[in-house]
Amino acid sequence: MNVRSYAPVIGAFGLITMIFGLLMGFPLVVSFLLRDGATTAYDESMLITFGVGLALWFSARHSRRDLRTRDGFLLVTATWLFMPVFAMLPLVLYQPELSITDGYFEAASGLTTTGATVLAGLDRLPLSINLWRCFLHWIGGMGVIVLVVAILPLLGIGGRQMFSAEAPGPMKESSLTPRITETAKALWVTYTLLTVACAIALRLAGMPGWEALIHAFSVMGLGGFSTWDNSIAHYDSVLIEAVVIVFACAAGLSFATHYRALHKRSLAPYHEDTEVRFFALVLVGSILMLTAFLMLQPGAMSLPTTLRHVAFQVVSISTSLGLASTDYGTWPVFSQLWLLFLCSFVSCSGSTGGGIKMVRAIILYKQVFREILLALHPQAVRPVKLGRAVVPNSILHAVLAFGFMYMVSIIILTLLLGGSGLEMVTAFSAVIACINNTGPGMNSIGPAGNYAGLTDFQTWVCSIAMIIGRLEVFTLLVVLTPAFWRK
Numbered sequence: 001m002n003v004r005s006y007a008p009v010i011g012a013f014g015l016i017t018m019i020f021g022l023l024m025g026f027p028l029v030v031s032f033l034l035r036d037g038a039t040t041a042y043d044e045s046m047l048i049t050f051g052v053g054l055a056l057w058f059s060a061r062h063s064r065r066d067l068r069t070r071d072g073f074l075l076v077t078a079t080w081l082f083m084p085v086f087a088m089l090p091l092v093l094y095q096p097e098l099s100i101t102d103g104y105f106e107a108a109s110g111l112t113t114t115g116a117t118v119l120a121g122l123d124r125l126p127l128s129i130n131l132w133r134c135f136l137h138w139i140g141g142m143g144v145i146v147l148v149v150a151i152l153p154l155l156g157i158g159g160r161q162m163f164s165a166e167a168p169g170p171m172k173e174s175s176l177t178p179r180i181t182e183t184a185k186a187l188w189v190t191y192t193l194l195t196v197a198c199a200i201a202l203r204l205a206g207m208p209g210w211e212a213l214i215h216a217f218s219v220m221g222l223g224g225f226s227t228w229d230n231s232i233a234h235y236d237s238v239l240i241e242a243v244v245i246v247f248a249c250a251a252g253l254s255f256a257t258h259y260r261a262l263h264k265r266s267l268a269p270y271h272e273d274t275e276v277r278f279f280a281l282v283l284v285g286s287i288l289m290l291t292a293f294l295m296l297q298p299g300a301m302s303l304p305t306t307l308r309h310v311a312f313q314v315v316s317i318s319t320s321l322g323l324a325s326t327d328y329g330t331w332p333v334f335s336q337l338w339l340l341f342l343c344s345f346v347s348c349s350g351s352t353g354g355g356i357k358m359v360r361a362i363i364l365y366k367q368v369f370r371e372i373l374l375a376l377h378p379q380a381v382r383p384v385k386l387g388r389a390v391v392p393n394s395i396l397h398a399v400l401a402f403g404f405m406y407m408v409s410i411i412i413l414t415l416l417l418g419g420s421g422l423e424m425v426t427a428f429s430a431v432i433a434c435i436n437n438t439g440p441g442m443n444s445i446g447p448a449g450n451y452a453g454l455t456d457f458q459t460w461v462c463s464i465a466m467i468i469g470r471l472e473v474f475t476l477l478v479v480l481t482p483a484f485w486r487k
Contacts, residue, residue: 009071011060013078017053020086021046023139027090027132036126038094045089052086070484076143077479080467084108090132101456108463110136112470113352115224115322115439116462118452122229127210130227134214137223138195140470141352142187142255190259191352195220198247205239219244222251222352224322224439231324231447238308241325245315252319253279254350274387275348275358282346282358286314290335297332313339318346320354322439329446336442340429343438354437354469356406363391363399405473409465410435416461422454430458434465 028042087107092098102118109116110133199216218225228234260269270276291310312325317339345361347353366384384391417427429441440447
């Protein structure tokens with residue numbers, strides 16, 4: 001392997017690392033103004049991160065060629081694997097008792113918008129630390145690569161290869177605007193506007209100013225970190241929960257659809273988006289079903305209270321947000337398993353959510369239905385359609401392959417956790433929660449607990465599960481194949 005041939009990737013990664021280091025300036029300024037005691041941790045973290053990035057960029061500064069497709073895959077994978085190392089620096093420097101394993105897990109959970117945590121006593125942490133944790137959600141919401149793809153072309157580094165490796169689902173096949181730079185800018189402007197709107201709405205609903213901004217980062221990134229151990233339940237506010245539901249649903253839809261709606265000043269793009277209809281149908285159906293199911297249980301709460309908490313948890317877990325308005329770990333096992341099932345597919349492609357995405361679930365469902373019909377009528381011609389468009393066989397095969405590898409990944413990771421001594425229900429729910437970037441699982445890692453009780457090995461398995469989920473399996477697999485490294 002010729003290291004010199006990877007100089008463009010090294011240089012681009014160096015630039016991304018420098019930009020990431022500069023982003024630490026936000027919590028640094030907040031820490032300095034509030035004098036919360038974490039300023040030194042940000043000073044050192046920013047210096048280390050920017051310094052490493054500068055050294056990498058400087059070492060590859062003479063490379064002028066543009067990034068190729070394989071370079072894009074390598075850069076995206078390297079970014080998601082190594083950026084948590086820099087992201088954890090403020091955490092471990094402020095809390096020296098936090099191990100590297102737990103620090104990496106917390107940072108990876110932030111950047112991948114998973115929201116699983118090993119920390120307790122969140123309300124006693126400096127405000128800037130909680131700000132940084134949730135700001136990581138916002139940065140990772142649509143990908144570190146998409147964040148800088150509008151900047152890198154100005155520095156002589158093409159962005160389309162990175163964008164195609166990073167962007168989920170149909171956004172790989174279609175651009176919103178003719179140039180990738182304009183596409184990235186359009187997505188992030190839309191993302192920022194919705195985040196500002198969410199922060200204002202939370203503030204008006206009664207949440208304190210800084211907490212409103214912090215939770216807006218968490219909600220729009222569909223991350224799930226909070227400033228309180230008991231999450232949104234701390235506020236016990238129907239109005240705050242309603243705001244979170246509205247903006248979690250917005251974040252669970254495609255930002256490409258939001259952009260088109262804003263650009264056209266029309267709701268028509270939502271009506272035209274096939275995913276939106278299925279998204280709404282699954283959420284409403286699940287809320288009604290679980291509400292009826294819980295009302296039939298002994299000692300059930302009143303209908304309004306049950307509907308309130310079911311609606312919040314269905315939206316929160318389905319979109320992979322992971323915030324909690326109550327300890328739903330006390331609900332019957334069926335309810336908890338249904339929520340985990342929903343987080344596997346409900347979020348739309350092009351959203352900040354996790355899972356296989358609604359568009360793939362629709363295609364898989366229609367393909368299964370087509371195979372059943374063909375078994376009955378072998379001569380029938382029934383193409384799979386999304387809306388009015390026929391889905392090409394190449395897409396069908398790719399979705400089927402993705403679905404297979406998604407299930408294989410869950411099985412292997414669950415067996416690894418189970419084999420390490422973790423109780424199997426907890427192991428399975430941990431893998432589902434992490435690979436779908438949702439956060440809380442069942443039992444000890446449920447909404448009332450956290451991941452602090454896992455061994456180092458189990459914590460690393462969950463960290464890898466988060467990254468596999470965020471890279472949607474195949475990006476990582478491409479880099480791990482021997483053929484990728486052949487000249």
